[in-house]
Amino acid sequence: MGWAIALHGGAGDIPRSLPPELRLPREAGLRHCLDVGIAALKAHKHPLDVVELVVRELENHPHFNAGKGSVLTSSGTIEMEASIMDGKSKRCGAVSGLSTVVNAVSLARLVMEKTPHIYLGFHGAEAFAREQGVETADPSYFITPENIERLKQAQEANRVQIDYTQPIQKEPNDAAAAARIPNGDSQIGTVGCVAVDGEGNLASATSTGGLVNKMAGRIGDSPIIGAGTYANHICAVSATGKGEAMIRGTVARDVAAVMEFKGLSLKEAAAYVIDQVPPGNAGLVAVSSTGEIATVYNTAGMFRASASEDGYSEISIWDSPIKVSN
Amino acid sequence: MGAWAIAVHGGAGVDPNLPKERQEEAKRLLTRCLDIGISALRSNLPAIDVVELVVRELETDPLFNSGRGSALTENGTVEMEASIMDGPKRRCGAVSGLTTVKNPVSLARLVMDKTPHSYLAFAGAEEFARKQGVELVDNQYFITEDNVGMLKLAKEANSILFDYRIPTLGTCGGGAALESPIQMNGLPISVYAPETVGCVVVDKEGRCAAATSTGGLMNKMTGRIGDSPLIGSGTYACDLVAVSCTGEGEAIIRSTLAREVAAVMEYKGLNLHEAVDYVIKYRLDEGKAGLIAVSKNGEVACGFNTTGMFRGCATEDGFMEVGVW
Numbered sequence A: 001m002g003w004a005i006a007l008h009g010g011a012g013d014i015p016r017s018l019p020p021e022l023r024l025p026r027e028a029g030l031r032h033c034l035d036v037g038i039a040a041l042k043a044h045k046h047p048l049d050v051v052e053l054v055v056r057e058l059e060n061h062p063h064f065n066a067g068k069g070s071v072l073t074s075s076g077t078i079e080m081e082a083s084i085m086d087g088k089s090k091r092c093g094a095v096s097g098l099s100t101v102v103n104a105v106s107l108a109r110l111v112m113e114k115t116p117h118i119y120l121g122f123h124g125a126e127a128f129a130r131e132q133g134v135e136t137a138d139p140s141y142f143i144t145p146e147n148i149e150r151l152k153q154a155q156e157a158n159r160v161q162i163d164y165t166q167p168i169q170k171e172p173n174d175a176a177a178a179a180r181i182p183n184g185d186s187q188i189g190t191v192g193c194v195a196v197d198g199e200g201n202l203a204s205a206t207s208t209g210g211l212v213n214k215m216a217g218r219i220g221d222s223p224i225i226g227a228g229t230y231a232n233h234i235c236a237v238s239a240t241g242k243g244e245a246m247i248r249g250t251v252a253r254d255v256a257a258v259m260e261f262k263g264l265s266l267k268e269a270a271a272y273v274i275d276q277v278p279p280g281n282a283g284l285v286a287v288s289s290t291g292e293i294a295t296v297y298n299t300a301g302m303f304r305a306s307a308s309e310d311g312y313s314e315i316s317i318w319d320s321p322i323k324v325s326n
Numbered sequence B: 001m002g003a004w005a006i007a008v009h010g011g012a013g014v015d016p017n018l019p020k021e022r023q024e025e026a027k028r029l030l031t032r033c034l035d036i037g038i039s040a041l042r043s044n045l046p047a048i049d050v051v052e053l054v055v056r057e058l059e060t061d062p063l064f065n066s067g068r069g070s071a072l073t074e075n076g077t078v079e080m081e082a083s084i085m086d087g088p089k090r091r092c093g094a095v096s097g098l099t100t101v102k103n104p105v106s107l108a109r110l111v112m113d114k115t116p117h118s119y120l121a122f123a124g125a126e127e128f129a130r131k132q133g134v135e136l137v138d139n140q141y142f143i144t145e146d147n148v149g150m151l152k153l154a155k156e157a158n159s160i161l162f163d164y165r166i167p168t169l170g171t172c173g174g175g176a177a178l179e180s181p182i183q184m185n186g187l188p189i190s191v192y193a194p195e196t197v198g199c200v201v202v203d204k205e206g207r208c209a210a211a212t213s214t215g216g217l218m219n220k221m222t223g224r225i226g227d228s229p230l231i232g233s234g235t236y237a238c239d240l241v242a243v244s245c246t247g248e249g250e251a252i253i254r255s256t257l258a259r260e261v262a263a264v265m266e267y268k269g270l271n272l273h274e275a276v277d278y279v280i281k282y283r284l285d286e287g288k289a290g291l292i293a294v295s296k297n298g299e300v301a302c303g304f305n306t307t308g309m310f311r312g313c314a315t316e317d318g319f320m321e322v323g324v325w
Helices: A020-042 A047-060 A104-114 A123-132 A145-157 A175-179 A243-248 A251-262 A266-275 B020-042 B045-061 B104-114 B121-133 B145-157 B251-256 B255-268 B272-282
Strands: A002-014 A080-086 A093-097 A118-122 A191-196 A202-208 A229-231 A233-243 A282-288 A293-297 A302-309 A313-316 B005-012 B080-086 B091-097 B120-121 B197-202 B208-214 B235-237 B241-247 B289-295 B300-304 B309-315 B320-323
Touching: A002 A282, A002 A293, A020 A047, A020 A191, A020 A302, A020 A313, A047 A080, A047 A123, A047 A191, A047 A202, A047 B251, A080 A104, A080 A229, A093 A104, A093 A123, A104 A123, A104 A202, A104 B235, A118 A123, A123 B121, A191 A233, A191 A282, A191 B045, A191 B309, A202 A229, A202 A233, A202 B145, A229 A251, A233 A243, A233 A251, A233 A266, A233 B320, A243 A251, A243 B091, A251 A266, A251 A282, A251 B255, A266 A282, A266 A293, A282 A302, A293 A302, A293 B020, B005 B020, B005 B045, B005 B289, B020 B045, B020 B197, B020 B309, B020 B320, B045 B080, B045 B104, B045 B197, B045 B208, B080 B104, B080 B235, B091 B121, B091 B235, B104 B120, B104 B320, B120 B121, B197 B289, B208 B235, B208 B241, B235 B255, B241 B251, B241 B255, B251 B255, B255 B272, B255 B289, B272 B289, B272 B300, B289 B309
Parallel strands: A002 A233, A093 A118, B005 B241, B091 B120
Antiparallel strands: A002 A191, A002 A302, A080 A093, A080 A202, A191 A202, A229 A233, A233 A282, A282 A293, A302 A313, B005 B197, B005 B309, B080 B091, B080 B208, B197 B208, B235 B241, B241 B289, B289 B300, B309 B320
């Protein structure tokens, strides 16, 4: 037993030839966030506090698709969303359509704790943010040149790009462009974190800017309890990938359901559920009440990191097949 | 070929002192909606078309809490939401924060059929509606005098009115915003309030579909999203079953109620009636809610742990029932 934590920075068609200038900052980000989470668990912070803390860090990192570094809608604007859930009480909070709130996951937590509701969206959520005095910034704070470029490419290719892959190749007239692999849907990743402490308290949180070139007002799986985020007394799950597939598949909820109703282990349940989603569309991280960890995806890769109290720790992008391992 | 079945609801949690005329009015509306659905099924319309048709009828009628007759936000405006799901392939569509769209369930259907997405909300959803040329009306159209009065009472009681409140037993009729031994949503039950609507159908080919539509909680914060547009919570349909829920939105979300029914059928092998009973009894914790469901085998079931639920159901063999208690 003991504590365990897992976090992700998005699943998708991440090419193995991902150039260092794109790979290293993300690995460093995962390492940093894992360290933050481990320190918090060692300091006996409640998992709900831990996942919020870690997701805040991921949101602040410009290399992941949440908070700063969020992908852009078809109008070139930012619409962020997030959700958080406490396993023991099943209390939850969610927000969508944020354009100025620096940490969506914290606003989701405030919805859970300071309102009689679970989910606030768009202008109502922004108004609530102001009432609560949370940190806000001009929308331009969240926009990065990488994402302006991604949107441009998506619109030229007339496609909606999901979580993470490499940009679509055009004329390789500069080094960076030449380094990119052709013909992938560019995805740069939702973020999320799950954690369990020594007492079996579980929590999950997920945050994202959504899909590149999405329609304004489009809500994905990240703020939807049961789709992108879920936690109960059995496990905590945060999912990433093609939102529409996660919603239809009630992915986060199903991992817990399959453990409970079919008696599968965490790893078996995670593999089972991901297997039901069309290939190339989903990934998740999960921890169980007994401290197990599962990170599974049916895409080329998933930015992730995990650790447990027994000294285990891992930071990876590729190399995790969808199979049960002991 | 299998047999069709249909169920409709107009909200869970009913005032035991609800005036008789009100009960009769509700039953007439539910009967009319069932007839519309049955007629469509006899014409071989697929389940997904039938649920949309029936919920449109419920939205258009001002009696229940959807479309016209929706509950009001804290600002006295209407913000509607809906979702629809087609069992085969589990395609789905949802909308939230609608203020001018006459039939939210139809916009949810368009999200499902005409966009690469599953869920559109607020300004983006309204913009999509405009582009699709669906019928738009002024927000005033949805607001009824009844609900304006209800909002006032809710503010005075400083509570959020849940779908259907039950006044203290022993006081005279609805209308008194008093403390009550019966609580819903953790708040004192106040006065009569309107109800979420929904429909589930299985057609002769065994295809299941579900749809849910609502104005949400009376006096809700602007921007509040409840369970009705959330796939897995208020609405769910797959190969086996279709479910539509109503009641305390937050409790329904927390227990992913609609998915729960399907999950116990799928993973525990329960049949429809066992699944509905089990979920209502054991998976709601302290929450108060109700649901209707149909299975691919032509069965229909409903369950609720509230005092009453406006509902109706019918099956191809001629069975038909409309009830409140």
